[in-house]
Amino acid sequence: SQQGEEDPQALSIQEGENATMNCSYKTSINNLQWYRQNSGRGLVHLILIRSNEREKHSGRLRVTLDTSKKSSSLLITASRAADTASYFCATLGNNAGNMLTFGGGTRLMVKP
Amino acid sequence: DAGVIQSPRHEVTEMGQEVTLRCKPISGHNSLFWYRQTMMRGLELLIYFNNNVPIDDSGMPEDRFSAKMPNASFSTLKIQPSEPRDSAVYFCASSVPLSNYGYTFGSGTRLTVV
Numbered sequence: 001s002q003q004g005e006e007d008p009q010a011l012s013i014q015e016g017e018n019a020t021m022n023c024s025y026k027t028s029i030n031n032l033q034w035y036r037q038n039s040g041r042g043l044v045h046l047i048l049i050r051s052n053e054r055e056k057h058s059g060r061l062r063v064t065l066d067t068s069k070k071s072s073s074l075l076i077t078a079s080r081a082a083d084t085a086s087y088f089c090a091t092l093g094n095n096a097g098n099m100l101t102f103g104g105g106t107r108l109m110v111k112p
Numbered sequence: 113d114a115g116v117i118q119s120p121r122h123e124v125t126e127m128g129q130e131v132t133l134r135c136k137p138i139s140g141h142n143s144l145f146w147y148r149q150t151m152m153r154g155l156e157l158l159i160y161f162n163n164n165v166p167i168d169d170s171g172m173p174e175d176r177f178s179a180k181m182p183n184a185s186f187s188t189l190k191i192q193p194s195e196p197r198d199s200a201v202y203f204c205a206s207s208v209p210l211s212n213y214g215y216t217f218g219s220g221t222r223l224t225v226v
Contacts, residue, residue, distance in 0.1 A: 033214045042116075042203055042217030043155075088155070090214075098143045098209040099168060102155045 021106040023089030116218035130192040137206030
């Protein structure tokens, strides 16, 4: 079953614009992670935010977490064509051991 | 480190044949996961090992699927007999529990059953 659900399912923007993807989940979590998947490749871990954190930055990535709304957002600033990929959120539940639950992903296309 | 290594990268087989997918996790990662990805169903967790012991296999579709982890550096996922609906990309991932760095995924095995 999928805990995280991304929104939108697909997003198309011009190079240089910002891209925002959202993730909602249902149960309490230990942490939430974002992954990128380029076509034909495995998922790559981007960033992890813990349940007691509200915002985290890594380069052009900014992640926010609102545990009261059970939602997170991933912002990619100054997008590049190379950012074209699918982006997945994944949640680690409080009683899930080390087992992440992935959402369905957002397909991002950045046009040059 | 070469990352998580999966073999083969591509597999085409006939319905009814046995298929074995292989995975070498990152050294020191004591959690290993097998996922299946399709357009229709997205990314599904099949089975999860911790310290070579299967912890959760509730995602294994049916008895035709089996997974083993005989040691910390090797795992297999076997499908016997294979069916066309098993066609998918199968990913292996490994991690250190509760690490800040999440899971490391392999490049996947694209399985086509004809």
